[in-house]
Amino acid sequence: MSRLIVFEGPDGVGKSTLALWFADQLRETGTDSVLLSFPGREPGTLGHHVYELHHNPPRFGIEDLASASLQLLHVAAHIDAIERRIKPLLASGKTVVLDRFWWSTYVYGLIGGVSRDVLERMIELERRVWEPLRPDRLLHISRESPLRNEPPDLWPLWRTAYEELAHRESEFYPVVTIVNDKSIQTAQERILTTV
Numbered sequence: 001m002s003r004l005i006v007f008e009g010p011d012g013v014g015k016s017t018l019a020l021w022f023a024d025q026l027r028e029t030g031t032d033s034v035l036l037s038f039p040g041r042e043p044g045t046l047g048h049h050v051y052e053l054h055h056n057p058p059r060f061g062i063e064d065l066a067s068a069s070l071q072l073l074h075v076a077a078h079i080d081a082i083e084r085r086i087k088p089l090l091a092s093g094k095t096v097v098l099d100r101f102w103w104s105t106y107v108y109g110l111i112g113g114v115s116r117d118v119l120e121r122m123i124e125l126e127r128r129v130w131e132p133l134r135p136d137r138l139l140h141i142s143r144e145s146p147l148r149n150e151p152p153d154l155w156p157l158w159r160t161a162y163e164e165l166a167h168r169e170s171e172f173y174p175v176v177t178i179v180n181d182k183s184i185q186t187a188q189e190r191i192l193t194t195v
Helices: 015-028 046-055 067-091 102-111 116-130 155-169 184-194
Strands: 004-008 033-037 095-099 137-142 175-179
Touching (some): 004 015, 015 095, 015 137, 015 184, 046 067, 067 102, 067 116, 102 155, 137 155, 137 184, 155 175
Parallel strands (some): 004 095, 004 137, 033 095, 137 175
């Protein structure tokens, strides 16, 4: 039986580490699963190209990108991954563990200065591509403070925006907040009892 399990949360909460661990746990118990990340880090994909462009624009001869255009590139990479990878994997019966969802586009765009209206329209496009799929479970990973050095002026804004989304989106699919403030093993135990 295929499932879509999403890990979300701001940078520095241990989200990617937990997603990787969870995908390994599924494989060890015999679940046919694939770990993917948004926008994507698989070479030869649009997501990988957008990831590289996001983190090193000068490499591509670009001095700077408007925040809205950067988020729209992320949406394009997501749509490509949904159509080419995620939907076919789920249709074949695999479980997809997804590191990030459209939530990150929304949060980082909003805090980066993109208007809420523009972001909502971008996300609506991505939501339509997802249809009729929704996460079977979205694990919102949270912490009081980041695990690594994140911008101290942005961290509380990211955290609050994710909390607001978790509350709002829980009306549409199961959202569980996993607080990762103790040992990594504690967070892992919480995940196993939740999923």
